[in-house]
Amino acid sequence: MGLKTPEQYKSSLRDGRTVFYRGEKVPDVTAHPVIGLAVKHAALDYHMAEDPKYRDLAVVKEGGSEYSRYYLLPRNADDLRKRSDLIAAATREGETLVVLIKEIGTDALYALTMTADRMAKAGKTEYKDRVAKFYQHCRDNDLAVCVAQTDVKGDRSLGPTQQDHPDYYVRIVEERPDGIVVSGAKVHTSVAPNSHEIIVLPTRAMRAEDKAYAVAFAIPVNTPGVKLIASPHGGNKNNEFEHPITARHKMMETLTVFDNVFVPKERVFLQGEIDFAGLLALTFVRFHRFTAVSYKLPLLEMLAGAGFAAAEANGISKAAHVRDKLTHLAAYHTTVRGLIEHAASTCTIEEGIAVPNTLITNVAKYHFAHNYHQAVQIVQDLAGGLLVTAPAYEDLTSEATRGYVMKYMGGAKGFDAEKRLRLLNLISDLTSSDYGGYQEVLAVHAEGGFEAEKLQAYREYDFKTVSAYAKKVAGV
């Protein structure tokens, strides 16, 4: 018990789990050319806990024991701020790619803790203790935990029971005295292949007929019947010169199939209580959007920073339109950062837990998501067409071509061809490649899409007070 080392983390993933990559079962995720990179990336979390530079931020001491700060239940604004800082710091180490192996799992654990508390108050007392024990298990074993929430959904205009197939939302297919059996599948499960545990949450509020779908639980990734089908998007780009980010960092998403999986009772956290399915889903999201905006900050720093550096390298940093565009990037970053910091500062304490200001968090997410593509456009504009037409790494090393490339790819003073190409390749990797597309799609869809953020913001905003003000002034 206690903090895991990076090596312990890696070796603990060799546990017989069922992961498929391009149709083949992966015998050892740590040794796989693509998933292995994701493991290495995720291990950043364990490295940071050992790194003196991050130790105070990454590790909490309580009594005689130490545990990862992610596992600290936030009690006040400062806890939230430190959590946000840690998430940002880890993503900065990940060179714009979030680590996520504890971030998302603890968001779910907070939500389960709060919901179990509410259920206990409503007379459903069995879950509170189960959740607490699972929480301690994860914390004390310093586990990597992923969350499977988004059901495959089939026809999105239909509810769980109206689908062609009853398994389009994960459901309970059998209730036994010692547990439940579940079937169905979830999509977009990030970091599943390199996590220890999977927490399963409902994706939406449920109606009376959806009782079998009101289910939440947690199981080890290697539980029989759990099949992870990994997405090949992005593949591996093992050329650090051309792909400085993605040659070193990777996150995996899976189609996560539950093929008649048995979940023991002590790991079941919701079993048919339809009134709490929506609350649990929503509470998770209240924490998770705060996490999301926190881990977007290094990405926005990078857009502003890379845009600025590219302008320098190209010799255009004095042009008025360039300053205008850089200011836009600066304002974008500052707005998102300012709002998320403010969301922490103005948190509410519910069931003893500090919840980030939900309205402001959603507005921060909305601002981030709606403006991301435009920011990409600006950075691409500042960097130039070489983003997609520059020579290869091998052109810089081959005798036949090196001379030409070094001569002709040079930029403004201080930026020889290699430096300039490295910068442009960074931007290409970040914005004009598979990873660029990945980040765009994440901006639009991760942690709930545009419409989800807008709905939440609409609900949280105090229209009552402001419309009363309007009516008063109108004399109505």
Added chain:
Amino acid sequence: MGLKTPEQYKSSLRDGRTVFYRGEKVPDVTAHPVIGLAVKHAALDYHMAEDPKYRDLAVVKEGGSEYSRYYLLPRNADDLRKRSDLIAAATREGETLVVLIKEIGTDALYALTMTADRMAKAGKTEYKDRVAKFYQHCRDNDLAVCVAQTDVKGDRSLGPTQQDHPDYYVRIVEERPDGIVVSGAKVHTSVAPNSHEIIVLPTRAMRAEDKAYAVAFAIPVNTPGVKLIASPHGGNKNNEFEHPITARHKMMETLTVFDNVFVPKERVFLQGEIDFAGLLALTFVRFHRFTAVSYKLPLLEMLAGAGFAAAEANGISKAAHVRDKLTHLAAYHTTVRGLIEHAASTCTIEEGIAVPNTLITNVAKYHFAHNYHQAVQIVQDLAGGLLVTAPAYEDLTSEATRGYVMKYMGGAKGFDAEKRLRLLNLISDLTSSDYGGYQEVLAVHAEGGFEAEKLQAYREYDFKTVSAYAKKVAGV
């Protein structure tokens, strides 16, 4: 000495000041049909100090004496937050129109205090005491103070000395042992006709040849040679039904002429120190943009609130596109409010004074200003064409027409014709009238225009750190 009553405020304005309205000298500003309304509006400030609801917010007790909170030099984030709250509360009382008779003057006083401190440290010791005494004078007499900063400028591509006329920027025309004589004119001087004192600040940094233009001072409005030429924009709309805001509230701007005005030495705060002209101008703006965003909040509340109420009155509040538009208004308001609150929370302490976070303040202002017209568009969209085609107040009272109007102008349940028209008239007054245009132009130009905000944001943003991050990841 001490707090003024509203009546004392009004009577104190009958002091022989030279104010022109439509070419005629106004004998008594408090009795003028248009300026008198501005006086009444400004008196809100003195009313609030007497109102138990606002007393704690509006008045500070220090030792045995009391003074207006505006005159409190902010020492920490909480002082800034309360100041912001007070400014917003006063504007809310002003039904979206800022009161401003102390807000702007104290912004200038803070800037003068800080700049005089810096000048003293640089060996120019005479100003510090002068500023302090003037500060006490204003505070102890509970004065209304306006600020004249923007010079008329002539050809804006030219500096002060390059203009066709040397008076296109206010300048010292004579230096005497007992003071200076100044000439020139300032534009956009808000609340000048109903203030006690005018503070004059330079509008920009000055170069060596601009010595005569590096000048700051304060004088009573009724000083000989000071001529205020009031703008007629908006005029008076004395129909509360059709113009619920502007029939009750008004702010005056003037072309403020200094025709060989003598300023006694103790009221001179900058006299040729070109190195401090830019600093003074900028320091004022650092406080004033914070004030500006604070007083915009009730306007944004009103847009969201009136949009929501109009949607209800028209029976469209359930439509998906309407919710989308309302969410946009909510996010707009929340973003600006969140940022300005955060700017207070993350203030810096300089020369012992709490300065709102300059980067965040400018980004808040930028966000407000760039999105205002679109918010207006949305509210006009939700309200409908009756904003500019509705019947008149007299159509509701005339026997011949009242029946038709009451019958046909009715809206959704709970909104009879009168109520609905009152709401729509509020929105018309706010967005589709002289006052609507006034607010749009203010959004674009007041407290420095778009380019000024952008320049400031560009300078304050930490491009160095973020571009170092980009270079590190790029391996440069």
Added chain:
Amino acid sequence: MGLKTPEQYKSSLRDGRTVFYRGEKVPDVTAHPVIGLAVKHAALDYHMAEDPKYRDLAVVKEGGSEYSRYYLLPRNADDLRKRSDLIAAATREGETLVVLIKEIGTDALYALTMTADRMAKAGKTEYKDRVAKFYQHCRDNDLAVCVAQTDVKGDRSLGPTQQDHPDYYVRIVEERPDGIVVSGAKVHTSVAPNSHEIIVLPTRAMRAEDKAYAVAFAIPVNTPGVKLIASPHGGNKNNEFEHPITARHKMMETLTVFDNVFVPKERVFLQGEIDFAGLLALTFVRFHRFTAVSYKLPLLEMLAGAGFAAAEANGISKAAHVRDKLTHLAAYHTTVRGLIEHAASTCTIEEGIAVPNTLITNVAKYHFAHNYHQAVQIVQDLAGGLLVTAPAYEDLTSEATRGYVMKYMGGAKGFDAEKRLRLLNLISDLTSSDYGGYQEVLAVHAEGGFEAEKLQAYREYDFKTVSAYAKKVAGV
């Protein structure tokens, strides 16, 4: 019979019509201080027909007779182009305000003609001849014709029969052998007080239960029971210096009440044929949005032109951000103009009549409407705060102030104070005043609001072909 002179037009309006302004019946619309200005503005149409500069464009010769080009049924692209040019030329004469007294009426006449043709083909033969006769009557008498289409609607989420009051949509209250009796009211009826005839069209498609609401007809404005309640918005601004546009030009909108109005049979064009109500409404809009975009062109020319001139006057035309903003205005104008010209060129011929390309017309309108407020923002930005803080006309003429104003309001070379103020006042009148608000609301709501344009564009766009292309490439 034949073309009317401006004087004949004016005198023909003294016909006992019932028009209310601010609750009082107007004895003679041509002599009223506000409505009289609208009459004078509308007379531009008759002046143009006499003006050698416009005669070829404004008047059509057919056989031995001449009539206004508005009354030419368009048979090909060139007819549409000339019509568009005429509408734009008249609005240019109206200094950005559309004349509309024949534009809108002929849009309705085209739609009635086409719909009656379709009805005849479907066996309802009586209307075709009635419409043709009414058409000839209007053309041969050179009449001014307004269109009342938008019902008051009450709760917009409810249909005609679900409202609190059955008259919230205009309906037939009695069917007689010689005609029908109608009741109800329409809003936003432009140019009604100075038209000869009112054409009434249904506002939407009707369902089976809405039979009484499926009604279209035309009657003289002075028909008993027709009551026009004029909107006071904008009032009269009779100061040409401060309000160069609105001191000379005015359009009136009314609440148009039908209080048990008898319509003789030969003037009834739809009487319960619910299947044709929607078609008629839509066909009108197909022509009317083309008219709308045509008359917006001078407004967009003015925004670009005034923005450019203001930049010159202020001495900022060389600044990079200014060029960028001017380019935006130029692109905005060019896009809208290019699309509407293209809509004429790619018209379809239906029932022998040239109908502007509906998809492109709606997209042009959408582009115009969505970007109008932003264009206003840019022009206000270029012009400066004097839009709302400049001195009055009387300050330029009064001895006491003239010297100061002439001295200090001067701008860049070639722009003395008077010239600069005239330019800024033009922009203030256009964008930052009652008229500015009027134009903004028109942009959003006139000729169907945002959602109407979008719906039409969605329906007209060929999603079938493009999605087949996508599926083919996808191999589906």
Added chain:
Amino acid sequence: MGLKTPEQYKSSLRDGRTVFYRGEKVPDVTAHPVIGLAVKHAALDYHMAEDPKYRDLAVVKEGGSEYSRYYLLPRNADDLRKRSDLIAAATREGETLVVLIKEIGTDALYALTMTADRMAKAGKTEYKDRVAKFYQHCRDNDLAVCVAQTDVKGDRSLGPTQQDHPDYYVRIVEERPDGIVVSGAKVHTSVAPNSHEIIVLPTRAMRAEDKAYAVAFAIPVNTPGVKLIASPHGGNKNNEFEHPITARHKMMETLTVFDNVFVPKERVFLQGEIDFAGLLALTFVRFHRFTAVSYKLPLLEMLAGAGFAAAEANGISKAAHVRDKLTHLAAYHTTVRGLIEHAASTCTIEEGIAVPNTLITNVAKYHFAHNYHQAVQIVQDLAGGLLVTAPAYEDLTSEATRGYVMKYMGGAKGFDAEKRLRLLNLISDLTSSDYGGYQEVLAVHAEGGFEAEKLQAYREYDFKTVSAYAKKVAGV
């Protein structure tokens, strides 16, 4: 002489040309795994000429001979419209990727023809005949011709002679009686590895000191000293299921080095005439932006079509926000298409050649470029997160996973898992992958970036007329 077959095209590329890919010289471009795909893609042009479906559009008969329509000098609007249609049709065959092997070359040939004509009129008579002969050579041999225009530029804030290295712009290093020797390099040269000829144009206007840089010429790709260093961006994605577009289509860009290349006199088209360098560069762009917008149309069709199909597949096509987003895509496509068609219709005839309306062409390009990223955002929004998290092709074929994938990836009625994934993979390939980034960067930079389009639009727009209008109305 006459039309080439696809096979003749391919074999003609085995001519000893010097092309490097990842540092290695490519012995046969048609056999290379990546460049070979580009050859196959380019061969579409020759296939279309043989395809009865396209023959009339693709081939022109003149006298007894036939040649590719691209080589027809446009004489009127109809020629431009057909050219635009052909470009769009070819790109549609290329499944959103332009073919370009004749499009760009003929743009340059038109520009050379017009410029040589102007030079002849100015007394420089030698070029006209040379250009005409080269034109015939290309046309009669049905050649693929690329254009190298953008110099590497070094520090973009400096002119050609101010750079660290004199070769940062291509220049004449020696003038001989029989020709010239040139050195330097161009970037972003599209289709160079699979073209027959390279036309070199100056990238900008030149000043007196830039005489050596005022150079234009054409040479075969296999000329000694010409070295093409191909960009590896995108590589090859040979999985048609996951990459339906890029597994079948590819375009290559090169860094095109001229290492002391001798150009015979008859192939030199500009040699030191600095006054014509800017004109030539600009004239090329006037044609090439028209080409550019023409070939973007299939891309915009695809965005709208794929967005629509994805909405169907996901079962969300009835949601209000989805319709709104689809309407936006439709309006975007329609605006760009309408404008470019209108640019053809309103062409000017200069030197006997039809030039597309330059203002409208630039505004069309500006509209396309500024809104592209937002359109991508919408399509990604409609498609969902599976764009970057879907299973692999092999997961559909492997026994172990196929059952799960087929079961869980199903969508709305009519879209089983395979169909849905094919559609989503199309969108992923198009928007969220290397190719997605490529298209984004092209939108921003190809055929001149944002600032180039804006500058051109600013210059072409008639500010004089519109500001005269403003001044007239203002009474100035």
